[in-house]
Amino acid sequence: MPRTEPIKAVRGVRDILPSEVPRWRAAQTAASEVAERFGYQEIITPILEPAELIERAGEDTDAFAKELYRFADRGDRQLALRPEATAGVLRAYFERNLNQGPQPSRLYLLGPMFRYDRPQKGRYRQFYQLDVEAIGSASPALDVEVIEIATAWLTEVGLGDPRLELNTIGDATCRPAYLEKLRAYYRPLASRLSPDSQRRLEANPLRLLDSKAEEEAPFKAAAPRITDNLCAECAAHWQMVRRLLDAAEIEYELNPYLVRGLDYYTRTVFELFPRGQSGQQDALGGGGRYDGLAQAEGWSATPAVGFASGLDRVTELMAQAGVPVRSSPAADVLVLPDGDLALAAAEVARICRAVRSTAVDYEPKSLRAKMRSANKVGAKWVVLLSAEDAKRRTAQLKDMASGEQEELDWTELPTRLA
Numbered sequence: 001m002p003r004t005e006p007i008k009a010v011r012g013v014r015d016i017l018p019s020e021v022p023r024w025r026a027a028q029t030a031a032s033e034v035a036e037r038f039g040y041q042e043i044i045t046p047i048l049e050p051a052e053l054i055e056r057a058g059e060d061t062d063a064f065a066k067e068l069y070r071f072a073d074r075g076d077r078q079l080a081l082r083p084e085a086t087a088g089v090l091r092a093y094f095e096r097n098l099n100q101g102p103q104p105s106r107l108y109l110l111g112p113m114f115r116y117d118r119p120q121k122g123r124y125r126q127f128y129q130l131d132v133e134a135i136g137s138a139s140p141a142l143d144v145e146v147i148e149i150a151t152a153w154l155t156e157v158g159l160g161d162p163r164l165e166l167n168t169i170g171d172a173t174c175r176p177a178y179l180e181k182l183r184a185y186y187r188p189l190a191s192r193l194s195p196d197s198q199r200r201l202e203a204n205p206l207r208l209l210d211s212k213a214e215e216e217a218p219f220k221a222a223a224p225r226i227t228d229n230l231c232a233e234c235a236a237h238w239q240m241v242r243r244l245l246d247a248a249e250i251e252y253e254l255n256p257y258l259v260r261g262l263d264y265y266t267r268t269v270f271e272l273f274p275r276g277q278s279g280q281q282d283a284l285g286g287g288g289r290y291d292g293l294a295q296a297e298g299w300s301a302t303p304a305v306g307f308a309s310g311l312d313r314v315t316e317l318m319a320q321a322g323v324p325v326r327s328s329p330a331a332d333v334l335v336l337p338d339g340d341l342a343l344a345a346a347e348v349a350r351i352c353r354a355v356r357s358t359a360v361d362y363e364p365k366s367l368r369a370k371m372r373s374a375n376k377v378g379a380k381w382v383v384l385l386s387a388e389d390a391k392r393r394t395a396q397l398k399d400m401a402s403g404e405q406e407e408l409d410w411t412e413l414p415t416r417l418a
């Protein structure tokens with residue numbers, strides 16, 4: 001066989017190791033508990049979706065265009081690895097008739113998403129989201145409900161008091177006229193804009209508002225604001241969202257430049273940051289209302305609102321903040337056969353497993369070396385098994401905390417370990 005280099009992971013993905021999993025579990029369990037406390041039900045949708053489903057959700061957006069993992073399968077179908085969950089959840093809502101049930105459908109999803117982004121700390125090509133969607137209602141109370149879920153979840157995992165940034169971006173009634181105003185304002189400045197902004201000026205001028213180019217900051221400050229250009233319905237919605245947030249005692253900052261990276265939003269948009277940090281890269285989550293997406297996807301017009309939050313970032317911050325999570329040892333009981341006693345050791349392990357997690361050290365090592373491993377993995381008990389024990393169906397049970405050891409019949413193990 002020719003020598004080959006060991007094969008390493010794909011760029012931008014990572015392994016979540018057993019030592020990190022308790023934190024991930026804690027974050028996911030809290031997510032389910034909080035979502036269910038608000039009456040949301042879990043949905044699991046495919047990671048693979050038709051590329052067109054994703055692309056129709058937005059064309060000039062980074063996540064959908066240059067960041068999309070898009071490929072043709074063996075049958076030459078154009079597929080995508082989902083970059084986010086909203087389009088897929090909305091598809092399932094219509095395709096699987098959730099729209100026929102009581103409205104709104106309150107749904108949440110936990111799972112991996114894929115974006116061909118430049119990998120860096122907190123930004124991965126495969127990452128995990130908690131996604132929450134309320135589909136089938138235009139009530140501003142639901143905008144606030146999903147924000148409340150997001151903040152409740154972050155509080156539950158020990159990252160309480162996130163900073164909430166809030167804005168509205170109008171809807172199909174008022175936004176076109178506003179965008180025209182924005183274009184008219186920026187056109188005379190075009191030569192002084194960054195190449196990215198020049199490109200966006202005609203196609204998606206809203207994105208000029210979240211441009212990070214420093215030379216554009218003064219232009220942004222004087223640009224017309226959507227909040228001064230809302231139609232009556234959007235203005236009423238906006239006012240109600242803020243009243244409801246006040247009533248829920250959720251603090252927020254108005255950010256007129258917050259437009260979000262995805263095209264499909266209407267009215268409310270928001271992002272959550274760890275307190276004391278800012279910038280797109282650190283966002284713990286974001287979302288908003290997307291009343292026009294259903295129609296863009298070919299379904300009947302249906303209002304909806306939701307958010308998603310990155311588990312990678314949340315668990316990283318939990319680790320940094322030293323949030324305590326309960327981690328259990330690999331096994332409570334370790335069976336240590338002294339020599340080649342696999343049959344007897346496996347049987348003893350089966351007996352112990354009725355009451356405790358149990359593993360066997362089958363390796364051809366000395367008993368002393370096996371004891372050292374048992375100490376390392378943090379087993380609570382070891383069951384020592386000699387050839388003589390195996391013959392008599394007895395074992396030596398050692399309590400690792402007290403150091404006490406006693407001889408028992410195998411049949412006595414479950415009651416002693418329970």
Ligand code: HAM
Binds near residue numbers: 086115127129131289
């Ligand atoms: P998004 O802002 O693109 O929104 O992503 C939501 C969150 O996912 C971000 O705030 C961040 O925490 C995390 N995230 C995004 N990209 C990465 C990455 N490359 N690596 C690690 N974490 C990342 C959405 O996805 C919308 N679907 C949210 C939504 C739901 N809007 C309405 N409903």
